[in-house]
Amino acid sequence: MPNNKPVNGQKTPSFFDLIDQTPPPPVLELDSKPGTRRLAKLRAAWKASWEEGGFLYQRWEEVLQARHGSWHEVATWIKAAALFGGLSLIVMMVDAAGDIASATLKGLSAAPATGAGDGGGLWGTVAHPVQVFLADQAAHLAVAPAALYAFWQLAGLLGLIGGFLGNAGPRITWVLFGIGTLATIWSAAPAGGRAAATGLAALMWALASIFALRGLTLRPIVHNHPPQYQFNAALHLHATIPAPTPASDDFGDETDNIHPLQR
Structure with a gap:
């Protein structure tokens, strides 16, 4: 990779430029194979690039300086490598999350509709009426009862996790999930234990x-923002001062200074 950034007024050669510019070390006259000469030339270029001012030496110095400098001071190639690595990691995480979600949905769909069919325990008391209701409704729909039950579980799980993270959409989903579940249990539970x-x-x-609803409050939030415009009560008086008149002289130039002699 060529490096055109001048250092001390001189162009820094790249590693591939050093291959062409570095003379090979002396070899025996009998050993004149082209492959051996190229290998010796490559070895000499490698050693020269690690010397002070060489291409690899400067790249290593940039890596060491990146630990103490800010993001704007880091070399461009380090930024590109970091961004590429971060994007690759995000893609792998998204792909792994998609595989996990797909496997979970397949496992929930493959589960029998009467997984807690006996209705025993606290969770069975709640889940069994939901399973019975969904099984009755699935008979009139083109969907399996297990798929409906898996979707019901997934909606509750996403609403719980998303609501815990503070998102408004999952919290609305959680509220609707709870209301729908209570209505379903009231409709499908036995009459004696419905309440x-x-x-x-x-x-x-x-x-x-x-x-799921942590931090949610019904109290109005009052934001006290400083006014955008500040008014200062100050009274400004503008008084016009007349210019002073020039003092008159007594040299008799003006007619007003001539007075008649009185006896």
Whole structure:
């Protein structure tokens, strides 16, 4: 990579320029193979580039100075390498997250619709009525009950995580998820335990909302901003002072200075 940046008024040669400019070390006359001469020339150029003022020596100095300088003072090639590495890492993370999400959705879809079918335990008391309701509705739709249940779980998980991060959209999703779940449990739960199952689901949803709706307040937020324009109560009086009249002389030039002699 050529380096056209002048150093001390002189152009710094690149590593490939040094290959052409560095004379090869002396070799035996019997050893005149072209491959051996090129290898010796490359070795000499490599050593010369690491000497003070060489191409690789200056690049190494730029790497050492990058630890103490700001981003604007870092060499351009270091910035490009850092940005390329960061973009590559983001692409790999997005690709890995997509594979994990796809595997999770496939696992949830493959799960039977009656995973908590006995309705035992606190979670079964809440999840079983939802599964029963979705299974009844899926009979009239072109979708499997397991897919509906997986979507219900995914919506609640995204609403909980996104609400914890403070995003408005996931918080709205979490609120709608809770209301829909309570309505579903009230509709599909047995008549004898309908109120208890709905109340238990409401308490669980309220406890989870502590994390999903953290920091949310109904109090109005008052922002006290300083006024853009500041007015100073000051009175400015402009008085016009007349110019002073020139003093008159007594040399008798003016007629007003002539007075008659009185006896």
